[in-house]
Amino acid sequence: MTDLHSPEIQLIRFRRRVYFAGAVVLVCFSLLFARFFWLQVVRHDYYATRAEDNRIALLPVTPNRGLILDRNGEVLARNYSAYTLEIQPSRVSNLEHTIDELAKLVNIEARDRKRFRKLMEESRNFDTLPIRTRLTDEEVARFIGQRYRFPGVEVRARLFRQYPNTELASHVLGYMGRINRRDAARIDEAGVADNYRGTDHIGKAGLEQFYEDELHGVTGFEQVEVTAAGRAVRVLSHTAPQNGNNLRLTLDxxxxxxxxxxxxxxxxxxxxxxxxxxxxxxxxxxxxxxxxxxxxxxxxxxxxxxNTSADHPLLNRAIYSxxxxxxxxxxxxxxxxxxxxxxxxxxxxxxxxxxxxxxxxxxxxxxxxxxxxxxxxxxxxxxxxxxxxxxxxxxxxxxxxxxxxxxxxxxxxxxxxxxxxxxxxxxxxxxxxxxxxxxxxxxxxxxxxxxxxxxxxxxxxxxxxxxxxxxxxxxxxxxxxxxxxxxxxxxxxxxxxxxxxxxxxxxxxxxxxxxxxxxxxxxxxxxxxxxxxxxxxxxxxxxxxxxxxxxxxxxxxxxxxxxxxxxxxxxxxxxxxxxxxxxxxxxxxxxxxxxxxxxxxxxxxxxxxxxxxxxxxxxxxxxxxxxxx
Missing domain, CATH: 3.40.710.10 (DD-peptidase/beta-lactamase superfamily)
Structure with missing residues (x-):
């Protein structure tokens, strides 16, 4: 009768286990090597590009919109820079709660909330939308100190259109408005979507609309090195934007x-x-x-x-009526x-x-x-x-x-x-x-x-x-x-x-x-x-x-x-x-x-x-x- 506990049998079993474990390890290492070879050799160029893309962000630099001047050089439409508090709805889980919390730091009125909801209806979910514009330096500082609490919310410096004479020649100048879905579709059809990266506004009426191509300019770009968290480290290259052309009018x-x-x-x-x-x-x-x-x-x-005024102030009676x-x-x-x-x-x-x-x-x-x-x-x-x-x-x-x-x-x-x-x-x-x-x-x-x-x-x-x-x-x-x-x-x-x-x-x-x-x-x-x-x-x-x-x-x-x-x-x-x-x-x-x-x-x-x-x-x-x- 064979003794199952004999040293010879135990040694044979041990060797079998070692061979099997070695084979498993060899197979695993072969798979790892094959995967390594696939990633590092066969797909090297692809993943090198992906890594570079993760390291480098391409950021649009919006151009200054052209000015509109009368025949004697008086400025009728110009630009100014201001800070805006913006929310990206797709990154915010509870929008109303976030706005309520922001209101404790920055003055947000009922009309700001209504305007924000109107913009949400007209815009895409991944767009960043302003909840407040023209922030004071104090408001910017208060938000920056609590920024970590608000993912999907940020302060941005934006250029805004300004009409210094308010109502003067309003039907001639027209006005600017945020790019909505219809505008975005028209921009795509015209093949100029890249030129509107980083741009939120477009001419909606009057000269602002008719001469949009002249006034808008050409968007520039910056190559910025960023960390894994997305924080900018340094600027690698800069392509300056080309500012829009100025319009000098026949109008006095x-x-x-x-x-x-x-x-x-x-x-x-x-x-x-x-x-x-x-x-x-x-x-x-x-x-x-x-x-x-x-x-x-x-x-x-x-x-x-x-829109409901009996006098219809938005109607251009000079050319339409x-x-x-x-x-x-x-x-x-x-x-x-x-x-x-x-x-x-x-x-x-x-x-x-x-x-x-x-x-x-x-x-x-x-x-x-x-x-x-x-x-x-x-x-x-x-x-x-x-x-x-x-x-x-x-x-x-x-x-x-x-x-x-x-x-x-x-x-x-x-x-x-x-x-x-x-x-x-x-x-x-x-x-x-x-x-x-x-x-x-x-x-x-x-x-x-x-x-x-x-x-x-x-x-x-x-x-x-x-x-x-x-x-x-x-x-x-x-x-x-x-x-x-x-x-x-x-x-x-x-x-x-x-x-x-x-x-x-x-x-x-x-x-x-x-x-x-x-x-x-x-x-x-x-x-x-x-x-x-x-x-x-x-x-x-x-x-x-x-x-x-x-x-x-x-x-x-x-x-x-x-x-x-x-x-x-x-x-x-x-x-x-x-x-x-x-x-x-x-x-x-x-x-x-x-x-x-x-x-x-x-x-x-x-x-x-x-x-x-x-x-x-x-x-x-x-x-x-x-x-x-």
Whole structure:
């Protein structure tokens, strides 16, 4: 019988165990060596790159946004640096608790919380969002001392946009806002996502939006060596950002102030153009707004106030809102009739105070009429009957064809977004506008109202100002523009926006002279005479009144109507009449007669621009002024 406890058997068993353990160790070491070989030899380049990436962080360096200056060098939009307290929601487990704890260190108001929630809805979860901006040095120090308690929260130095004149030219400048999902998608589609790394804001409206590519600049980068905890040790390399280009405008900030002050609390719009270049000297939409409200992300209370206001302060009335031109349309009707051979300057009618067409009576504002009326008198006294008859003789196709040459009913191409086309009525337009066949038919009676600037007529003040500038410039058409030159701050070079004639309307000098002289006499002896009494320069103009709603044959009694139903007051003009330096169109909403409310604003504009006279307050309303329209 074999002894299991014999030394020989135990030695054999021990050797087997040693061999087995050795084999296991050998296999393990072989696996470790194979893995080591795979990592260190086969995948060396890949992991070396990963290690280098962990050691080196590539940080974006945001460029300074370009400045916006008026034609005389006054700064209208600039930048400033401030500390912000920012939270990355994806790294914070209990957001409300974190904000409550932060509020013990830094003043966080209810509006800050509301704005933060609004930004969260518009942004991606991994974005860092500001809970407080413009921290004081003391607030920064208090947070830094407790920073370890708040993972996902940090203080950053940011550049912010500032509009030092608050509401001045707000519809021209536009505003900046945080990049939302829609903006990010648009940036990705344009292939410029890398250039927006580290950038939180983008132009949302006005020049800030239209010239975003010029103003933004080129983002720079820093290679920074960091520890395993992510703390920067040293800068390895630096690629400097290229600051955005500055915009120098055609706009005159002083003139813009005069216009905005002249309106006072009234609603409306004014556009003033330099006829010889197309440069926009003033572009005003009232009421205005403060673009600084949008820089940090507008809070709910201010957004609600702006968005629900009955006066619609965010609406750019100068380029978007289209109004009936009223009697300011008459000089263009007269010029077109001369050009088309439908009238001569001496052709006169006997005005009985009305015009009958198709069994309908179209009335003049002056009971009993104006007597014998030729073209000159028709403009000076603003005789409706003359233009009722002219429209009937000329026809809608002829009217629409000429007015389109004057730029009415089409976008001017000004360099800000949001311009509307307005409405130049014609049979073709009506077919596109209405769906039912009975609505699409053009009736001859509709042409009669078009002739006095009513009916379907609707144009922006930008279009009206351009039309006046074309007349003042003897038919030469320039594209309206707001930017005069683009300045490269690095090289000092500048690109001029060269004014070039777009086209020329075929007008005879003798015809232009007839219309200009009649418009001069409007301000000497006609409906604009009271507003321009004593002016040391000669200005040409035309007053207008446009209905805000149809009277349906009733007599207009402005004092008995609700304010929103009263007529709009309009005025178009240029000066000096013999060598025009400025042409404008102005509307004051629901203000009655053009001579009463709109012409006094134009007088203040001309007095400032031509004489340097600064008005003491808003343009007064002439309570005794009337229009014969």
């Amino acid at each position: 900030a002083g003139l813009q102030r005069v216009v905005e002050q002249a309106f006072g609390e009234r609603r409306g719009a004014l556009v003033a153009i330099e006829p010889s270049t197309g440069g926009v000297l003033a572009l005003v939409s009232k009421p205005t707004f403060d673009p600084n409200l949008f820089v940090d992300g507008i809070d709910a209370a201010n957004w609600e106030a702006l 289209a109004y009936p031109p009223g009697s300011t349309f008459k000089p263009f009707m007269a010029l077109g009739a001369l050009t088309a051979g439908k009238r001569t300057p001496s052709f006169a009618i006997a005005d009985p105070g009305h015009f009958e067409y198709g069994g309908h009576l179209f009335r003049d504002d002056k009971v009993g009429g104006h007597g014998s009326v030729d073209m000159h008198k028709s403009i000076v006294v603003s005789c409706n009957t003359y233009y009722y008859r002219l429209a009937a003789d000329w026809g809608i196709d002829g009217i629409a064809g000429f007015m389109s040459q004057m730029g009415l009913g089409s976008r001017t191409g000004i360099d800000i977004e949001g311009e509307s086309t307005g409405v130049l009525p014609s049979p073709e337009w009506k077919k596109k506008r209405f769906k039912r066949p009975e609505q699409q038919k053009w009736y001859a009676g509709e042409t009669i109202s078009v002739g006095i600037g009513q009916g379907y007529n609707a144009y922006t003040m930008m279009q009206m100002a351009q039309a006046v500038a074309i007349l003042a410039n003897d038919g030469v058409v320039f594209k309206p523009h707001l930017v005069k030159q683009i300045e490269n701050v690095r090289t000092g070079a500048s690109r001029q926006v060269e004014p070039k004639p777009v086209r020329t309307v075929d007008l005879k000098p003798e015809h232009i002279a007839v219309i200009k002289q009649a418009m001069v006499d409007v301000n000497k002896a006609g409906t604009g005479a009271r507003a321009f009494a004593g002016a040391p320069y000669v200005a040409a103009g035309k007053t207008g009144t446009a209905q805000a709603f149809s009277l349906r044959g009733a007599q207009y009694r402005g004092g008995k109507l609700a304010e929103k139903l009263r007529d709009h007051a309009l005025f178009v003009a240029f000066a000096p009449a013999d060598d025009p330096k400025i042409a404008l169109a102005v509307i004051v909403e629901n203000a009655g007669f053009g001579a009463q409310s709109a012409a006094p604003i134009a007088r203040q504009v001309f007095d400032y621009y031509l004489l340097g006279n600064k008005p003491a307050g808003p343009a007064p309303e002439d309570s005794d002024a009337t229009d014969s329209e």
